[in-house]
Amino acid sequence: MKIGVITGGHTFDVIGFHRLWRSFDRLDCYTQALEEWAVDFERYGSRYDVLVFYNMHTALPEDCPGGRRTRQAIDALGDGTGIIVMHHGILAFKGxxxxxxxxxMTDxxxxxxxxxxxxxVQVENPDHPVTQGIEDWMLIDETYDFRDVVSESNEVVLTVDHANSMSTMAWTRSYKDSRVLNFVFGHDDQAWSDPVFRTVLEQGVRWTASRSNDK
Structure with missing residues (x-):
């Protein structure tokens, strides 16, 4: 299973982040900058089962590195390729x-x-494939003071109750023909090295990929 991991617009612990993605023995992960993914998409089309967006470019896609190509690649999402928006990726592409x-979310x-x-971390739906087999656990991570997700089209699977944090921390939805996992956790190696975090992330990858594999 091929996973494209898209970065840029925010610094991160390179060694720890690569260690995270190399820890998944059954996943073939390719970390790349946003513009590299966009140019690659223009040349070859969709090449991955899942795309993980860990970038934080806050401009519109056409004004980010890659320009027109980035706009076209973002507009092409929803073809059945799984989508995971991780941590600060939720803050990307404002407006x-x-x-x-x-x-x-619109705001x-x-x-x-x-x-x-x-x-x-509280498991809201233990029967969902993303959280299957997971019980409530303690995680050290960055929090965002951010409004909560409220929509019938979002299924919340993980929450926290903390004064400095939004409560909805992971939710699933669909975008066109793709499954989407929005996963607020994952600032640094304190989270990345946590075994339960890794299990949830891997199960999220496999769940979002399943529709792509059905094409």
Whole structure:
């Protein structure tokens, strides 16, 4: 299973992040900058089972690195390829109607953030494939002071109850023919190295990929 992991617009712990994606023995993961993915898409089309967006470019896609190619690649999403929007990726492409539909929120304004918070993560739907076999656990991660997700088209699967955090931390939805997982966790290696975090992320990859594999 081929996974495209898209970065840029925000710094991160390179070694820790690559270690995370290399830890999944059955996933073939390719980390790349936004513009590299966009140019690659223009040349070859869709090449991945799942795309993970870990970028934080806040301009519209056409004004980001890659320009026109980035706009075209974003507009082509929803073809059945799985989509995971991870951590600060939820804040990307402010005001873009396509990204609003993928995330499931139209107002993606952040009021604040806090590092190294101890969070009790609550599993809202233990029967969902993303959270199957997962029980409530403690995770150290960055929090966002952000409005919660409210929509019948979003299925919330993970929440927290913390003064410095939005409560909805992972939710699933559909965008055109693609399954989408929005996953707020994942700031740094404190989260990436957590075994439960890794299990949820891998199960999320496999769930979003399943529609692509049915094509």
């Amino acid at each position: 873009d109607c396509v990204w609003d539909q993928i995330v499931g 993606r304004t952040i009021d604040g953030y806090s590092h190294d918070e101890h969070l009790t």
